[in-house]
Amino acid sequence: MSTADNCSSQPEANASIGRMDRPAELTRNIDVSNLVDSEGGLIDRSIYTDHTIYGQEQRRVFARSWLFLAHTSQFKKPGDFFTTFMGEDPIIVTMDKTKKIRAYLNSCRHRGVRLCRADAGATKMFTCTYHGWSFDLAGALKSVPNEQAYPEDFDRNKWSLIEVPNVQIYKGLIFGNWDHAAEPLEETLGDMRYYMDAMLDRDPEGTEVMGGVMKWELEGNWKLAAEQFATDWYHVNMSHASALMVLSPTGRGPKPEIVATPGRQFVSENGHGAGFPTHPKSRFDAKPVHEYYDYEMLRERLGDAAVEGPMTTGHATVFPNFSYLPVNGSIRVWHPKGPDKIEVWAWVLVDKSMPDDVKDAQRLYNLRTFGPSGIFEADDGENWSEIQAISRGFVTNQVPLNFQMGIGSEKEDGTYPGKTSELYSDAAGRSFYKHWSKLMNTPAWHEKKEEA
Amino acid sequence: MSNSLNIGSIDDIDEGEAKVIPGDENGTGNDIAVFHAEDGNFYALDDTCTHEEASLADGWIEGTEVECPVHSAKFCLKAGTALCMPATIAARTHKVEVTDDGLVLYPNVAANADA
Ligand code: FES
Ligand code: FES
Ligand SMILES: [Fe+2]
Numbered sequence: 001m002s003t004a005d006n007c008s009s010q011p012e013a014n015a016s017i018g019r020m021d022r023p024a025e026l027t028r029n030i031d032v033s034n035l036v037d038s039e040g041g042l043i044d045r046s047i048y049t050d051h052t053i054y055g056q057e058q059r060r061v062f063a064r065s066w067l068f069l070a071h072t073s074q075f076k077k078p079g080d081f082f083t084t085f086m087g088e089d090p091i092i093v094t095m096d097k098t099k100k101i102r103a104y105l106n107s108c109r110h111r112g113v114r115l116c117r118a119d120a121g122a123t124k125m126f127t128c129t130y131h132g133w134s135f136d137l138a139g140a141l142k143s144v145p146n147e148q149a150y151p152e153d154f155d156r157n158k159w160s161l162i163e164v165p166n167v168q169i170y171k172g173l174i175f176g177n178w179d180h181a182a183e184p185l186e187e188t189l190g191d192m193r194y195y196m197d198a199m200l201d202r203d204p205e206g207t208e209v210m211g212g213v214m215k216w217e218l219e220g221n222w223k224l225a226a227e228q229f230a231t232d233w234y235h236v237n238m239s240h241a242s243a244l245m246v247l248s249p250t251g252r253g254p255k256p257e258i259v260a261t262p263g264r265q266f267v268s269e270n271g272h273g274a275g276f277p278t279h280p281k282s283r284f285d286a287k288p289v290h291e292y293y294d295y296e297m298l299r300e301r302l303g304d305a306a307v308e309g310p311m312t313t314g315h316a317t318v319f320p321n322f323s324y325l326p327v328n329g330s331i332r333v334w335h336p337k338g339p340d341k342i343e344v345w346a347w348v349l350v351d352k353s354m355p356d357d358v359k360d361a362q363r364l365y366n367l368r369t370f371g372p373s374g375i376f377e378a379d380d381g382e383n384w385s386e387i388q389a390i391s392r393g394f395v396t397n398q399v400p401l402n403f404q405m406g407i408g409s410e411k412e413d414g415t416y417p418g419k420t421s422e423l424y425s426d427a428a429g430r431s432f433y434k435h436w437s438k439l440m441n442t443p444a445w446h447e448k449k450e451e452a
Numbered sequence: 453m454s455n456s457l458n459i460g461s462i463d464d465i466d467e468g469e470a471k472v473i474p475g476d477e478n479g480t481g482n483d484i485a486v487f488h489a490e491d492g493n494f495y496a497l498d499d500t501c502t503h504e505e506a507s508l509a510d511g512w513i514e515g516t517e518v519e520c521p522v523h524s525a526k527f528c529l530k531a532g533t534a535l536c537m538p539a540t541i542a543a544r545t546h547k548v549e550v551t552d553d554g555l556v557l558y559p560n561v562a563a564n565a566d567a
Contacts, residue, residue: 124510124521132538134506134522143504143522145538 062087230273263423273428276314
């Protein structure tokens with residue numbers, strides 16, 4: 001399996017992006033410098049509610065960042081496809097005849113109908129249901145009913161599918177970027193790779209996703225969820241108190257040393273974050289999964305620090321909107337659906353070599369804790385929705401939020417790669433918003449006018 | 453009298469699959485698709501869909517029908533009949549025989565005709 005090169009094979013089609021030279025009023029940009037104080041740890045609530053800021057985010061954050069598309073195990077043969085979103089842009093991900101993974105805008109080039117309506121499947125052509133324009137797996141426009149009625153200079157190459165020019169894979173995770181000149185995925189991830197490897201690289205065979213995608217809707221701005229998974233262990237003992245009580249072996253709640261656990265939080269300049277308790281006996285919660293693993297072998301493979309930290313319990317976000325939980329294999333995207341709404345898409349990730357009964361145990365544990373009605377998941381969503389529901393109040397909206405925990409605590413600790421802070425800290429949240437505001441204030445590829 | 457063409461072993465085409473015999477090989481100038489249908493039999497039609505341009509060999513074989521991969525018109529593999537919109541014109545059939553030496557195609561001989 002491979003990915004497309006750094007340039008689109010439909011350059012003539014992609015030249016249509018922004019072709020009509022739109023008036024500037026449609027793309028008004030706001031200077032967000034005063035809305036994010038990453039040094040002082042203050043965030044203005046308008047960044048969660050304002051529609052202009054939301055539009056600017058689509059253009060300057062989502063249209064130029066590496067966004068998670070799908071897992072390689074979803075594509076086995078040419079024509080296998082999966083439909084998703086990059087920001088609010090609808091995307092078809094498919095395997096072409098040469099087994100390349102390619103991603104296209106899921107919108108017919110004729111009058112814009114959603115081209116592929118299925119969640120996933122296998123096909124030979126993507127044919128529009130409206131007038132029948134039909135595109136092959138390489139995105140080329142192959143059939144135009146009544147084509148002879150078009151002007152002589154009608155050129156099918158120009159009307160092929162818009163292709164995501166940059167698709168790259170990191171250990172089974174497929175990411176796409178609309179910026180063909182974007183820094184390569186692996187460089188953008190940087191030290192985050194070490195923390196991701198603790199989940200993606202336990203098995204020499206790699207990982208796969210099980211079954212379909214669980215999807216649910218929440219009231220809330222997408223950043224509330226992405227930021228929490230980057231930086232927030234703080235909420236665990238409060239928000240998830242009832243779940244922790246139920247799951248403790250005694251039924252009387254976790255031991256004090258577990259509540260006061262030490263741990264680290266990775267802080268990335270590119271906005272990623274990952275936090276995890278550290279303990280020599282860190283283990284997987286689902287019993288069959290715990291019993292399956294040979295922790296000594298994992299120590300050899302990943303190193304002691306990874307096994308005692310980010311391999312099991314913890315949280316992480318790859319900027320901007322891909323998050324995961326290694327202990328239960330939940331990988332998810334926070335799809336923005338307007339400033340006030342998130343669509344959560346969650347997969348269950350397991351090691352390929354696991355026997356089926358262990359995979360199934362992990363899947364059930366995942367559903368019970370972090371599925372759409374999981375006993376932890378519901379706690380988190382409820383908080384984000386409660387933030388959003390009241391945030392349009394005039395006074396409410398101008399009272400800054402606090403991100404001051406652990407200011408100045410970021411350092412190289414000699415054990416974990418990159419800069420880390422304490423487990424209980426807002427450090428990765430501050431850097432998440434710092435990176436967000438940098439992108440928001442910097443023109444993107446589509447804003448640079450071509451030289452004549 | 454008409455030409456016939458040995459087009460290989462029956463094992464070359466799995467059930468539910470098809471193979472294209474290019475126009476310059478089959479002598480008609482038009483590609484011919486040979487289908488191994490789900491009734492176990494072999495049938496041949498002009499490969500190009502009668503609606504627009506598409507290779508029926510790339511289509512989906514269901515029972516003794518093929519669905520065009522482009523706009524989903526269906527054709528009867530036995531008679532070539534166009535079974536649904538957007539196709540309205542039948543696909544031309546060609547006779548295929550299973551012999552001890554393998555598959556024999558009779559280009560331009562209708563499926564139900566004598567060779
Ligand atoms: S909108 Fe797709 S063919 Fe017309
Ligand atoms: S080309 Fe076959 S149905 Fe249109
Ligand atoms: Fe939580």
